[in-house]
Amino acid sequence: MTEHSDILIVGAGPVGMTLHLALAAGGQKSLLLDRRPPQAQQGDPRALALSHGARQLLEQINSWPMRAATPIETIHISQKAGFGRTLIDNKEYDLPALGYVVRYRDLAGALAANLAEDAVLSEADILDITPGDEHVTVTLRHAGQLRTIQTKLLVHAEGTPGDDPAVKVSDYAQHAVICEVTPTPGHGKRAWERFTPDGPLALLPLGNEFSIVFTLPPAKADAVMAMDDETFITALQQQFGHRMTFAKPGPRSRFPLFLRLRDTLVKGNEVWIGNTAQTLHPVSGQGFNLGIRDAWQLAEILLKNGVDRDPQGVPRWDSNLSTYAASRRLDRQGSAFFTDQIVRTFSNDFGPLKLARGLGLLALDICPPARHFVAKRMIWGARAWP
Ligand SMILES: Cc1cc2nc3c(=O)[nH]c(=O)nc-3n(C[C@H](O)[C@H](O)[C@H](O)COP(=O)(O)OP(=O)(O)OC[C@H]3O[C@@H](n4cnc5c(N)ncnc54)[C@H](O)[C@@H]3O)c2cc1C
Helix, strand or coil, rough: CEEEEEEEEEECCCCHHHHCCCCCCCCCCEECCCCCCCCHHHHHHEEEEEEEHHHHHHHHHHCCCCCCCCCEEEEEEEEEECEEEEEEEEHCCCCCCEEEEEHHHHHHHHHHHCCCCCCCCCCEEEEEEECCCCCCCEEEECCEEEEEEEEEEEEECCCCCCCCCEEEEEEEEEEEEEEEEHHHHECCEEEEEEEECCEEEEEECCCEEEEEEEEHHHHHHHHHHHHHHHHHHHHHHHHHHHEEEEECCCCCCEEEEEEEECCCECCCCEEEEECCCCCCCCCCHHHHHHHHHHHHHHHHHHHHHHHCCCCCCCCHHHHHHHHHHHHHHHHHHHHHHHHHHHHHHHHCCCCCCCCHHHHHHHHHHHHHHHHHHHHHHHHHHHHHHC
């Protein structure tokens, strides 16, 4: 028997769940589908820096994990063994914080707590997707049964895509090693972004710890993953310097880093959002902040125009979805360009570039309009563009 749905969202990660809850808040039903069991997200080791803008969106769907969030009041940006630094301070923006650091699992938990019991088909394996003029037919296996769902709109929110000719891939030849460490003195709600020839090193305040994103070429990442705790702390200290000392490193995990950009966000009655639309380098923490804006924008457009046919019986998808794709162009391309350029400009030891970088950091520090431009872009995304 064929089942029917208006909107089927593949991937119940933070972006898929945000879309589902934003639609539900506007009275539109949707069904989430995930191939993993719900508790799998509780094993994700990532900590995410969320912008103030992301907090505001999550608050509107009652999913802001207040108690699990550590505010970032200042961000210190510098380069290893080079002059120039920039300090961004929340007081300049009349905001309680520039952003917040939250564990992936706490964010996912806060969103999942708002889902109705029948909102997600977990541990569902998609066997086939057949596009049609008026709906997409999805065949899947769930709880040992074969099911067929016809949906008017299929939203892809399944995270980082695998091989797909529609996705352009650029390898950064860097891996992120992540871990938590205890700093002395305390972090004082300051985040650090330190550029080194190996790649950026980020320290994000999280509870009493720092969540570290230590970016390295793959061979050095292999070595860092194999180190005992004491050697690891020495390596970290060498990259960061000695303004603070670190101790008690937690378990380490690693992520190979690529830029993956999907050429088109819309095809027929299918649309791609979040990491499956674009997967960025984690420098400056843009990925989920961009993904939540994808989900929000799509929900707004669908709620405004409805998911049905117009009075003449013509499906409204085309205009809805092309409006969506056009509305996301600047934000996604701007964020991808911004992170890509930072990684490529800063991850080297080339003398003249080092000098230019130092001057750039200095200029940002002493020139408030330039600093505000960068800070506002990180807080609000494309809305900050003039
Ligand atoms: C080291 C690191 C640090 C990061 N730091 C930050 C940061 O500071 N700030 C920030 O904003 N972002 C950060 N990011 C990026 C952020 O993690 C992602 O942008 C975010 O998790 C994307 O959410 P998503 O819901 O699109 O995808 P995911 O979180 O990957 O969720 C996708 C979901 O889809 C499911 N799924 C996958 N395939 C299928 C399928 N075929 N069928 C059904 N379900 C499927 C998965 O089980 C999963 O539940 C970081 C990333 C890394 C690697």
